[in-house]
Each structure stands twice: as structure tokens, then as C-alpha cells.
Amino acid sequence: MSQSSLDDEELFGEAAEEMRADVEEHLAAAREQLPTADGIWDVDSENTLGVLNALRSAFDVEGAEEHLRDAKKAFVVGERADAFEDAESLEADIEAVENVLGDVETAREEVGELAATIPELRGALEDAHAASDDDSAAGDDADDEDEA
Incomplete structure (x- = not known):
């Protein structure tokens, strides 16, 4: 075997080791960029929408x-x-x-959809309860008139 081919084999071996190290380093960095289990489990907020927004932020995995x-x-x-x-x-x-x-991205999308739905649902529930209160007040007025 000539010196040239031996050097080529050595160079190829070194390049292969460097490529493997590169793959492993990027995989380790990707794992480090994933949210922590506690980061998605323990969320501080005073309301549901705050919890959902904090959770959606925790699911940011762009890095x-x-x-x-x-x-x-x-x-x-x-x-x-x-x-x-x-x-x-x-x-x-x-x-x-x-x-x-993939699982984190799916969860992020679902949390995003829920975060968009909650304010609308809250408004609809407030309207429904306000209408119920109005109906109750109108019924009470009718009862008062019947007694008079």
C-alpha cells in the first residue's frame, strides 16, 4: 500500500470520527434545548390563560x-x-x-388552539350567565306583580 493511500485512509478515519462527534454534539444540544419535564409540569399563573401561555412558551423548541x-x-x-x-x-x-x-410540537399546537378558545368560551359563558340572571330578575318582577 502506498503512503498516499495510507494517508487517505487515516484522513478518512479522522473525518468519520469528526462527523460522528458532530452528529452526537448536535443531538446533545438538541436534547438540551428540549423543555424540561418540570418546566412543562410546574407552571405559575393566576388564571387558565396564563397557564396555557406559559405552557406554550415552554414548548418552544426552535433551537x-x-x-x-x-x-x-x-x-x-x-x-x-x-x-x-x-x-x-x-x-x-x-x-x-x-x-x-414531534410530540412537543403537537402539544404546542394543541395548547395554542386551547389558548385561543378559552377567551371566547369565557365570554360566551359570561353572556350565558348574564342572560340567566336577567331571566331570573324578570321572573322575580313578574312574581311581585302577581302578588300585588
């Missing part, structure tokens, strides 16, 4: 999505170059983070 994308890009390049000895384990890690991100 995690960016790191996952970078991890996937490095993985694809490394996989196509056949640079990873155990590409399956990296792929499984990527899928796991991707699944959690």
Missing part, C-alpha cells in the same frame, strides 16, 4: 429543531460516505429526538 437538523445533515453525509461503523445507533438516536420534538 432543538435547528440542532436536530444539523445532526441529520452530518449523519446523511457520513452515512452516504459509509463513514459510520454503527450508523444504526446514530439513526436511532436521531429518531428518538425527532419523536420527542
Whole structure:
């Protein structure tokens, strides 16, 4: 084997190690950007809408999505170059983070829809109770007239 090909093999090995490290670093960064369990469980607010808005903010995973994308890009390049000895384990890690991100994004959308619905529902309930109070007051007035 010539010196040139040995150097190429060594360089390829180093590049493969660096790609794997890059994928792993981006996956770790993506995991760090995910909301914490306590961050979505313990929310301080004085009303339901405040809780929902705090929860929606906790579900912001834009940074995690960016790191996952970078991890996937490095993985694809490394996989196509056949640079990873155990590409399956990296792929499984990527899928796991991707699944959690999908769940968080779904929850964020649902919380957003609920946060948009709650003020409307509150107004409708206030109107319904006001109408009920008006009907009760009108009924009481009619009873007073009948007794007179």
C-alpha cells in the first residue's frame, strides 16, 4: 500500500470520527434545548390563560429543531460516505429526538388552539350567565306583580 493511500485512509478515519462527534454534539444540544419535564409540569399563573401561555412558551423548541437538523445533515453525509461503523445507533438516536420534538410540537399546537378558545368560551359563558340572571330578575318582577 502506498503512503498516499495510507494517508487517505487515516484522513478518512479522522473525518468519520469528526462527523460522528458532530452528529452526537448536535443531538446533545438538541436534547438540551428540549423543555424540561418540570418546566412543562410546574407552571405559575393566576388564571387558565396564563397557564396555557406559559405552557406554550415552554414548548418552544426552535433551537432543538435547528440542532436536530444539523445532526441529520452530518449523519446523511457520513452515512452516504459509509463513514459510520454503527450508523444504526446514530439513526436511532436521531429518531428518538425527532419523536420527542414531534410530540412537543403537537402539544404546542394543541395548547395554542386551547389558548385561543378559552377567551371566547369565557365570554360566551359570561353572556350565558348574564342572560340567566336577567331571566331570573324578570321572573322575580313578574312574581311581585302577581302578588300585588
